[in-house]
Amino acid sequence: METTYYKTPIGIAKITGDNNGIQSVSILDDDKISLELLNQKVPQCLQDCVTQLDEYFKGERAGxxxxxxxxxxxFQLKVWASLLKIPYAKTSTYLQQSKALGDVKAIRAVAAANGKNPLWIIIPCHRVIGSDGSLTGYAGGIWLKKWLLAHENPVKQHTLF
Known part of the structure; x- marks a missing residue:
């Protein structure tokens, strides 16, 4: 298993994976990652992930x-796969996700599985909101969910003249 660290606008991302694929992407709470770790050569198996995350944060990548x-x-893998169907800059609700998975009564289990998603941003659990439109539940914190949703759907300033 390889690991790399990548500086993003929302903190330091820790990326793990190998030749079988990316296993996790998370934003670290702690900004005390040494420059030595940040400046290490990115393992080949993680290079595409770093490149694509960089493009995402620059607004050049939607998927x-x-x-x-x-x-x-x-069950978690099934729930995470369903998250990939939520389009960029769109949201869904936990109830809609539960219905799409075929069991409206599984809403709490679906929400719990979303909370265990190890591939933040790449598997877009931040796009799932409460049925009332509230920004509920996000492992990285509500501020991060709000930031990611705003990044994907920035408010356009309309000209008055």
Whole structure:
């Protein structure tokens, strides 16, 4: 398993994976990652991930084309796969996601699986909101969910003249 660190506008991303795919992407709470770690050569198997994340944060990429290999239960993998169907700059609700998975009563289990998503941003769990439109539940914090949604759907300033 290889690891690299990448500086993003929202913090330091820790990326892990190998030739079988990207296993996790998370934003670290701690900005105390040494410059030595940030300046290490990116392992070849993680290079595409770093490049595509860089393009995403520059506003040049709306989707990811990566081999992913997240570790989870069969149910979690099914839930995470459903997240990939939510278009860029759009949102869905936990209830809609549960219905799409075929069990409206599984809403809490679906929300819990979303919370265990190891591939933040790439598998877009930040696009799932509460049925009332509220920004509920995000492992990285509501501020990060709000930032990612705003990044994907920036408010355009209309000209008055």
């Amino acid at each position: 990811f084309n990566l081999t992913v290999n997240p570790k989870g239960t069969v």
